[in-house]
Amino acid sequence: MKFTDGFWQIRPGIEPLYAREAYDIQADGEHRLQVFATTGVIAKRGDTLNRPLLTVTLSSPLPDVIGVRIEHHSGGPRPQGFDLVGAEDGHGVVVVDETGGSLTSGRVSARVAQGAPFGLSFEAEGRTIATAGDKSIANMRVRPDAQLDGVPVGNARGGTARAAASAYTLQQLSLGVGELVYGLGERFGPLVKNGQTVDIWNADGGTSSEQAYKNVPFHLTNRGYGVLVNDTGHVSYEVGSEAVERVQFSVAGESLEYFVIYGGTPAGVLERYTELVGRPARVPAWSYGLWLSTSFTTDYDEATVTRFVDEMAARELPVSVFHFDCFWMREFNWCDFEWDPRTFPDPDGMLARLHEKGLRVCVWLNPYIGQRSKLFAEAAERGYLVKRPDGSVWQWDLWQAGMGLVDFTNPDATRWYQDHLRRLVAQGVDCFKTDFGERIPLEVEYFDGSAPDRMHNRYTQLYNEAVFEVLEQERGEGEAVLFARSATTGGQRLPVHWGGDSTSTYESMAETLRGGLSLALSGFSFWSHDIGGFEGTPDAGVFKRWVAFGLLGTHSRFHGSGSYRVPWAFDEEAVEVTRVFTKLKLSLMPYLYQQGLDASATGIPVMRPMALEFPDDPGAAYLDRQYLLGPSLLVAPVFSESGEVDVYLPSGRWTNWWTGDVVDSQGTWRRERHGFDTVPLYVREGAVLPIGADETRPDSDYFERLTIRVYPGATDASGATVTAPDGRSARFTVSGGTVSADGDAGDSWGFEFA
Template sequence: MNAFELREPDWNAIEPARLTAEPKLQGHVLVLPTQFGEVSVTISQFGLRLNAGTTHDETFKILTTTPSNLPLSLNKLDQGFAATAGEYRLEFYSDPFYFKLYKNDKLVQQSATDGHFVRQHRLPPLAKTDNGWILSLELNYDEAVYGLGEKWGKLDKRGQLIRSYNHDALGVNAEKSYKNTPYAWSPEGWNLFVHTPAPVTHGVGYALWSQRAYVCLVEDDALDVFLYQEQTPAQSINRYCELTGFAPVPPQWSFGVILSKAYYKDANELLSVAREVRAKNMPCDVITLDGRAWQDTDTRFAFEWDPTRYADPKPVLDELKAMDFKICVWEYPMISVNNPLFAKAAENGWLIKDKRTGKAYQYEWDLSPFGEVLTPLPESGILDFTHPDAYEYWLESHKPLFEFGVDMIKADFGEQLEDENMVSHSGDSGIRLHNVYSMLYNRCVYEAAEKYCKTGPFLFSRSAWTGSQRFPAQWGGDPQADWQGLAASIRGSLAWGMSGGPFFATDIGGFYKDTRDAELYVRWAQASVFSAHMRLHGIGPREPWSYTEQASDAVFAALKLRYQLIPYLQECAEQAQQTGLPIQRAMALAFPDDVLAHSFDQQFMCGEKLLVVPCVVPNGKVKFYLPQGEWVRFPDGQAFQGGKYYEETLELTQMAVFVRKGDTLMLGPEVQHTEQDMSQLTAWPK
């Protein structure tokens, strides 16, 4: 983080934007001359758009829709101006420039009213500094703000300092996260989206800056901001996805159980586990060859099977296929300097370059956080996805994998562009390209799967940016294997869902510092039954029988229920494709009018019908709130009155899941994998 974020800025020293001449209409564009250059204003179905500076960001295709600008009328007010188009009216003033945005004559948003003894605004309404553009907006005294990507803390970002910057976060314990987007919304109806690849810092009622304002720092020379209003949070997210893209429906098998660990060391261990899964009738669809499982760490990544362990991988994959497994393999967009591919890629200009030398940048890994988790990683080049030939090479290199029988890619990492001396084919620095690089990487691998995978495109990406929801799915990085790791992972999944990402999975049992806590493993699995995708993964075994017999029985029951819910989850996925609504819906999203529900940010709706209360503490205690109406527990049918707070203690096999009285669920049969007949559905309640 830069110094601007770590202290309170000297707001007195920041010069606010002012109009240096009369505003003028140029077609459907209102041009505002300022001392920082011209700021253009347009109004479309996506509300107000403020734009300054020039970029080539359209080549990144963050947006999937080109807004249709509406004709503007410009009128002079007593002390300012009014620009009107469609349902929106922008009132703005000259010195300093500040504004009020209305929709159908109702105030949507305005420049922050945080005042100063001797001037109207303590915070600059709009300014350009050495750190980037500043935009200051108003927050009502009790207003919540949601979105801003995968974050592990409270879903309501009010009071927080959030930076939209992807990190290899090494856990779920701090503000740093793997998936970010500079999109925020309020239950009051306004939405803010910054269209940029660059980092964005958000002081959301952050008290060191202003507890009553939303201060947004766009860390770039260019500014491109959308500000719009919708009646409900669901409509807000739908509008955002209209602008940045909807997620396609993943293949049916992806909703089954994905089994993984870091890592199955050779073919014998991999096949032994797969055979045991089938012998014990464990429901499972996918088995994963993680980072070191199929690649030689010293020479990865080059789409090569480690010849010392997989001299002939085809029989191994064939046996897995014969057992009806789908196969997932790991990758990252790095090429070891020890692999001949590095020299080839460097010669072709396919790698991120070092602007000091003009040669391929050689990334040096900091292994100090990893301890014994990882073997030493070699210096590596970083594939440049802005280079058309490099992009095409990486895409086409997946063809042999898919032809071999691979069904799914775990697209790991993608957060390593973090140096101003890095420069891409597009001319962007590593810092400017850092965030959108994840999305370009996601897109390339997903397009490869679209083109060559016989069982339908699907991947797991760890790092993501605006638009990555179009290339499902994402998983939540590396949580600590404890109860707080579980709770934070749930909040991360809900936050990503409130940011336009409908599909998410976590590492069931936690990734690191595993203590073989059987109760934690059970509760994590039970919660994940109701997530979009379900993966057992971590350092060490995650098969149910590797824990206690009681835990194994409880998890087997959860996995069986998961498969019965697949028809319902597919319906939810189809709805996500149409609306942008996530599978897991936080209470503020699902029940915007029931304010009491909003603070319960561990519980969530799975689709429209299932209210899920995960157990995130030892000994089975759950605290929850049921929104207004009548509810029944699933599956025993016990009646509960809504509008009330409850506390219960669950047995290990029990889950706190509720359905509105009168709703019907269609459940599928008990199967071991999705290749079996899943057509017979049963209504619940009968």
């Protein structure tokens, strides 16, 4: 949201209250620094009259993290913040002297100079990482006739566009020469956010617009720090797009809180950030296998499902999870949690038969209750649905006729919803696809009194937490997994998330990857997407290229809208391509599963943008068409019909996975041409890769006939850890031209030098 008209002017209808002078600085207890900033320079006593103050409070919830709260009028309710699950008391050292005040926490310090002009700076390890100078902190008073951005953000079709407010609080931080900004959730435009206006406001907008399902008010830069805005409502970013020398973020209301998080490197920032807001739960090994779906509006019944499953097995295409999309329930009844008896007359028997085939089962959910469902009247009578201010149940006809929205701020409503899920789990359902969660209205009241604008983004967190909790309780820790579309800060604790409604084109395939890379730089470790695209039917070429891309990630799903995504529906080569990449992924499971465990421990994503893994390489800074899978495998999906692809290899020795050829790169581009059965896949110098022998399932005994493959550049003490799904673990270490094992490796493993 832009408030200025160029460098000199303010937009009509805007009255800025800028922090112009640090008038008084004092310690507020042992660990907090409080600054009273006047909105004009005080030259004489009379200047203190009729003069607004902004109170700036510095604190620290963790080492290397400094919180800043800006307040104009503090008497009203504070905006809803996120669950800072890692926050602790007692951090931060305050110093106040005649020159100003500072707060130091770990390696990072914030300092405010006494007097005018107002100046706030952040320093770490002997260098300034960000500054907030004169006119960089403000409360903006907005008249009804103010000219802001004109069009509200959000999904207007869904009635979820936010309204303009009468006041906004903002902060601008310096954007240095060459400083690049990443993150802000799963965004499908350019990976580098410089020059963009970004609205943190969940919307069901597909993958080809500026709207996003997963909005996260957290960004990081290549200067070794990140910033989290602690507000669950609408946050507007101007990333060098209003003041080109600054990153601006603003929220509606009289206060703003944010945290500057220092990590030294992008990976270090993500480690500290996820320590504050939470790291992903462990996901089960079986979830890494191929998920096969009914697709959305296609015709299906148990015979269809059985035919798909049996044909995949006959063609040696391993499937781990079968997913039933929306129409497992009767139309107009979503969600009533009841199998449609016309197409699935024996759900208990069907689920048992699928389990006998070695499959897990996923079913689709959303947080809505259609009026036709018998559960609607029950939920309405008990007060379990979100209400309008007049006390009536909020309803509309979009998606499901007359549907209501479950109020997850009501503990009884949450338990009621969860009890229906428990019944499904007892029946044999293993996991849930938690769809929607973005079309959340504003003209409503919540059971706990939450402000509707702050609940719009937060709703998805409560929804996914409710479902995930059931799976953890019923299936056990480490066995719970979602397939979720919407998210906000903290959503990474509830994996897995998928990229939403893409189209069946090369362009959409590329924008899908950009979304996943952006989400990874926002603290999310596990991610998936619809192989082949969702809307439309891909041609055979697009499908085969997408198969390679989709199976070189953590989670892989065949899913579409109005057409099936079984490979033989495209051509026989698609079957072979699926076989090649499914078996490749399964052979990599000892590596991938360990990377997933590490992600749960550190917050470093499994799929890594090049800028995350190579922060000192300027050639990697803008790359959004390739990534690292874990620390050792470089993947460059093919986004062209011709098979031509450009891939950048950072400095070092890279081994071609397919040929074994070694490329000594000085940070150079290569143009390659690939058939459908390969993509640019390179192994990083010094890698030690555990390769599994079982290419039929993702949750096998990884130590059985395990091969430890040592690549050029590995030195003594290089190694790899392998953890089996049952928890047995071993460390394999290179030394003196051989490999030794420490732990539960057993005696059926071997090693080879690539």
